[in-house]
Every structure is written in C-alpha cells, then in structure tokens.
Amino acid sequence: MGRSGKNNQTIIPTIISPHGQIMLIGEYRHTIDDKNRLSLPAKFRKEMGKTVVVTPGLDSCLFIFTVKEWDRISGHLSAGESSILQADNRGFNRFLLGGAVEVEVDAVGRMLIPEHLRERAKLKTKVVFLGVRDRAELWDEAVWQEYRAAIERKADQLAEKLGQAGVQ
Amino acid sequence: MGRSGKNNQTIIPTIISPHGQIMLIGEYRHTIDDKNRLSLPAKFRKEMGKTVVVTPGLDSCLFIFTVKEWDRISGHLSAGESSILQADNRGFNRFLLGGAVEVEVDAVGRMLIPEHLRERAKLKTKVVFLGVRDRAELWDEAVWQEYRAAIERKADQLAEKLGQAGVQ
DNA sequence: TATCCATCAAGTGGGAAGAAGTGGTAAGAA
DNA sequence: TTCTTACCACTTCTTCCCACTTGATGGATA
Numbered sequence: 001m002g003r004s005g006k007n008n009q010t011i012i013p014t015i016i017s018p019h020g021q022i023m024l025i026g027e028y029r030h031t032i033d034d035k036n037r038l039s040l041p042a043k044f045r046k047e048m049g050k051t052v053v054v055t056p057g058l059d060s061c062l063f064i065f066t067v068k069e070w071d072r073i074s075g076h077l078s079a080g081e082s083s084i085l086q087a088d089n090r091g092f093n094r095f096l097l098g099g100a101v102e103v104e105v106d107a108v109g110r111m112l113i114p115e116h117l118r119e120r121a122k123l124k125t126k127v128v129f130l131g132v133r134d135r136a137e138l139w140d141e142a143v144w145q146e147y148r149a150a151i152e153r154k155a156d157q158l159a160e161k162l163g164q165a166g167v168q
Numbered sequence: 169m170g171r172s173g174k175n176n177q178t179i180i181p182t183i184i185s186p187h188g189q190i191m192l193i194g195e196y197r198h199t200i201d202d203k204n205r206l207s208l209p210a211k212f213r214k215e216m217g218k219t220v221v222v223t224p225g226l227d228s229c230l231f232i233f234t235v236k237e238w239d240r241i242s243g244h245l246s247a248g249e250s251s252i253l254q255a256d257n258r259g260f261n262r263f264l265l266g267g268a269v270e271v272e273v274d275a276v277g278r279m280l281i282p283e284h285l286r287e288r289a290k291l292k293t294k295v296v297f298l299g300v301r302d303r304a305e306l307w308d309e310a311v312w313q314e315y316r317a318a319i320e321r322k323a324d325q326l327a328e329k330l331g332q333a334g335v336q
Numbered sequence: 337t338a339t340c341c342a343t344c345a346a347g348t349g350g351g352a353a354g355a356a357g358t359g360g361t362a363a364g365a366a
Numbered sequence: 367t368t369c370t371t372a373c374c375a376c377t378t379c380t381t382c383c384c385a386c387t388t389g390a391t392g393g394a395t396a
Contacts, residue, residue, distance in 0.1 A: 023242070025268040027284045031358080035370085039357055058258060092253070106372070108357080130266035133245070137262070151259045159226055161260045165244040167231070168301070199348080203380085207347055274382075277346080 022047050022066060024131030029141065031125050036118065037110040040064075041129050044136055045109050054117055056099040060143050062113075062121045063096075064129075064136040070100070113138075192299030197309065199293050204286065205278040208232075209297050212304055213277050222285060224267040228311050230281075230289045232297075232304040235270070281306075 028041040040048065053070040057063040065073065074097060099120070103111045113123065126141035139147070151158070196209040208216065221238035225231040233241065245261065252258060267288070271279045281291065294309035307315070 025265050025270065027266050027269075027282070029284075033358065035359095037358090042356060058252070059255070108373090110357090112371090130262055131268075132261050132265045133242075137266070147259075148263070151263050154259075155226060157256060158260065158263060161256075162226070162264075165241050165264070167241060167303070201348065203349090205348090210346060272381095276348090276383095278348090280380085 022134050026131045028129040039110050050105050054101050055096050056120045062138040194299045196297040207278050218273050222269050224288045230306040
C-alpha cells in the first residue's frame with residue numbers, strides 16, 4: 001500500500017462478538033479519489049472479506065454488508081419473514097434490494113462506488129465509514145456531521161436510550 | 169516509564185465490590201501527548217485489563233468500558249427492539265456503535281484516543297479521568313471544572329431549599 | 337522521631353520499523 | 367480511442383520499543 005492512513009483514526013480492530021457474529025464499530029474518515037476508488041477501513045477488511053454488498057441506506061447514507069450478512073437479509077426479505085427489516089415495508093425492500101450492488105475489494109483494500117450510489121448518498125470526496133454492528137455505513141462527511149449534531153442535540157433521548165442499554 | 173506519577177492526583181484506589189463487580193472511583197489528571205497517547209490511571213489498569221472500549225458519553229465526555237461491560241451493553245442493544253426502520257434507533261446505534269472504539273492499552277499503560285472522539289469530548293491536552301462505578305469517564309479538564317462548578321452551585325441551591333423546608 | 341537516601345513505580349517523550357492510504361501508470365476491454 | 371481495472375510505488379501515519387524524568391515509599395541513620 002502507499003501513503004498511509006492519516007485521515008483515518010483507527011485504533012483497534014473491530015470485534016467479533018462472542019456469538020461469532022460480525023461486530024463492526026468505530027468511525028473512520030477516508031477520501032474518494034478521481035477514479036471513485038475508496039479504501040475500506042483496514043479494520044473492517046478482515047471482517048468483510050474481498051466482496052461486499054453496497055446498498056442505498058436510510059438517512060442519506062449507504063449500507064455495506066458482508067456477502068454472508070446480505071444473504072441472510074435478502075433471504076428474510078424474499079421469504080417475507082419478519083426481520084430487522086420488517087416485511088411489511090415492501091417499498092423499503094425494493095429500495096434496498098433494487099439498489100444493491102456487489103463490489104470487489106482490490107488488492108490494497110479499495111472498492112469502487114458506483115455513481116448512482118454516490119449520488120444517493122451525496123458523496124463528495126470526504127466520506128465517513130461507521131461500524132454499526134453487522135453493517136458498515138458510508139456517509140458524506142458534511143452530511144454525517146450535520147446528522148450527528150442533530151442526534152447529539154437530543155441529549156435527553158440519548159440518555160434514556162443509554163439507560164435502556166444498561167448504562168447508568 | 170520512570171519513577172512515578174506526578175500530574176496524577178490520585179484520590180482513592182479502585183475497589184472491587186463484594187459482588188465481584190468492577191467498581192472504579194477517584195479522579196485522576198493526565199495529559200494527552202503529541203501522538204494522542206494517554207495514560208490510563210494506574211489504579212484503573214488492573215480492573216480494566218489490556219483492552220477497553222471507548223464511546224462517546226453524555227455532557228461532552230467519553231465513556232470507557234471494560235470489554236466485558238461493553239459486551240453486556242451491546243447485548244442489550246441487540247436484545248431490545250432495535251428495528252432499523254425506527255429513526256431514533258438508527259440514530260442511537262450510530263451514535264453509540266459508530267462512536268465506539270476498541271482500544272489496546274500499550275506496555276506502559278497508554279491508550280490512543282481517536283480524533284473523532286477527542287473532538288466530541290473537546291479534549292485538549294489536560295484531561296481528567298473519573299471512576300464512575302463500572303465505567304471510567306474522560307473529560308477535558310476545563311470542561312470538567314465547569315461542569316463540576318455548575319453541579320456544585322445547584323447542590324448549594326438545593327441544600328438551601330431543603331434547609332428552608334426544614335430538612336437539615 | 338525526623339531527615340535523608342535509595343529504590344521503585346508511574347508518566348512522558350522520542351525514534352524506528354512496519355502498515356496503511358493515495359496517486360499514478362500500464363494493460364485490457366468496450 | 368476511451369474507459370475501466372489491475373498493479374506498482376511513494377509517502378505518511380501508526381505502533382512498538384526504549385529511555386529518561388519525576389513523584390512516592392520505605393528503611394536506615396543521626
């Protein structure tokens with residue numbers, strides 16, 4: 001590999017939960033270059049492998065799944081089962097399934113983001129990866145900053161949710 | 169490492185509660201160096217081990233959990249109704265999971281705080297660790313001073329009101 | 337009993353090797 | 367010929383390791 005992560009503030013690899021399930025966490029900043037190439041955070045690569053599935057996400061971001069996770073989700077969707085995606089939302093299913101693209105990660109850990117997905121997520125050059133449990137999310141940096149600020153403004157909601165999660 | 173902690177103002181060592189649960193207490197001052205390294209208070213190290221999880225907290229501080237404690241918390245997240253279709257759940261998961269980082273403590277007891285977390289907690293060089301039961305909190309020194317002062321003012325007011333109400 | 341010294345433990349700083357991100361060029365496909 | 371993909375090279379950052387400084391502690395001696 002070449003230059004080296006400067007924007008990126010990795011500290012430690014993502015964790016695999018005791019159940020063997022993938023557990024992505026953390027926030028990483030990267031840049032999309034002229035050729036629309038984008039480095040997958042090094043810490044995500046081990047977990048995600050050589051092929052990932054990119055789909056339009058919610059709130060102007062993209063979702064990035066492992067192939068395995070994608071199979072599980074799309075299986076649930078097509079089976080009409082209730083899942084994290086709750087089958088009653090057909091529109092959402094089409095949105096997710098229809099926009100999905102399988103993407104190869106190259107030898108140095110980069111992937112190509114197709115234009116229609118870049119547009120959806122309003123990605124410019126500076127982007128942010130988020131590890132959110134079993135998926136990664138890809139945000140334009142500015143969009144993410146704004147979204148995050150909005151969340152943090154609702155501090156009381158956050159406190160309540162933290163309490164529910166067992167944090168006192 | 170050399171002879172001994174100087175900036176650090178230990179108040180009380182950590183203790184293990186009778187139930188075997190971790191119980192951190194005390195207030196410690198440390199500094200973040202040029203490479204964003206930060207010594208974990210020596211008193212916390214035994215309890216917290218070689219790996220800790222750092223997450224954004226409330227009131228502009230960071231939470232530092234043991235891996236075990238983090239597993240418990242993230243378990244709550246998956247156990248609960250965390251449908252991806254609910255906007256507030258998405259936001260909370262992004263806040264907590266996306267903000268979380270697993271951090272290794274190095275041979276001399278230092279950890280690296282990633283930039284996005286330093287930003288959130290407004291950490292400069294002087295920081296304060298607080299032991300808060302089963303987690304540690306990390307504050308910028310100035311922010312902490314201000315926060316504590318505000319709390320104390322409120323406490324005074326409260327005490328006064330209670331006194332007026334006949335409670336001594 | 338008090339002071340001084342020696343030893344220990346903890347924090348801080350810097351350098352070097354390796355890992356990772358980014359840019360460019362060349363080869364192949366459309 | 368042009369766009370895409372694969373490969374290569376360079377630079378920067380991260381991380382590990384080592385050394386130095388400093389505060390604390392315990393023991394010995396006056």
